[in-house]
Amino acid sequence: MKKMSITCNILEDAARLKALSKANRKRSIRGSKLDKFKFEVLKLHSYGCSLGEIKTWLSEQKVIVERSTIQRWIDGNKVSAETTSTNKLSGNETLKKARRKAVATFGKTKTYTDEQFLKVISRQNDTNSLCSRLCWACGIRPSELITIRITTVETNTAIKDKSGEWYEVIQIDGRKRLVLIPADLSNELQKYKLENTRLVKNRDVEHTQYYAISGGAAWAVSFNRASTNVLGWSLGVNGLRSGFMIRRLSELQRTMALSDALKKLEDEMGGLPYNRKAVHKLVI
Structure with a gap:
């Protein structure tokens, strides 16, 4: 039993x-x-x-x-x-x-309006907000924000309709890329300059950091959370980079054909957030 x-x-x-x-x-x-x-x-x-x-x-x-x-x-x-x-x-x-x-x-569009973007960053702390504005204004990736540093290399590269300071970032593939940061954001970034560089691990990869800002996966999570809390949804970091892509492409098309503008933009961003076919659908 x-x-x-x-x-x-x-x-x-x-x-x-x-x-x-x-x-x-x-x-x-x-x-x-x-x-x-x-x-x-x-x-x-x-x-x-x-x-x-x-x-x-x-x-x-x-x-x-x-x-x-x-x-x-x-x-x-x-x-x-x-x-x-x-x-x-x-x-x-x-x-x-x-x-x-x-x-x-x-x-x-797969991006945010200016009003939506401002609402989201108002919910972030100062360093996360700065990272969001850098991505919005320059199309910088999360991991690249960790590696950003003012460049010591003289460049003849000129963007006639832009002004600011040249910085360099390290891309996912390990190559360096020059990024032009608007003067107001550059001045704000310099306030966070570290006296001594530090090593930061992001997704199991170590990076040398020159400024006491966030960046990386931690910042991306912060932006997603703020966007969801404020708007009820999030387009993530790609939504920010897409915003820069669309605005910059519009500027470039004033002086060159779409195919040439896409090629130049791809160089400036270190790669587009979407393939070219998808980008065509966004801008046409």
């Missing part, structure tokens, strides 16, 4: 674990389905759409989930209550119109 009781307990535990595992798999599948429409769902929610409206829209995309699943997913993505309460749908605005706004935000 005792042996039979133990066997029953084992079978019951096995059945319970199996049911729990099955439930977890279902939640995982549903979560991955929602992740495909991450930006649209977050934006619709920020515009005040109800869970029922979001569920209806998702069903039109052939994604069948329950309202409770949508709510858990939204909670997990930390949509700010402030954003939700200040972006309610107006009386005659339909779900279709709200979706168009979401697509306008995330679909074509």
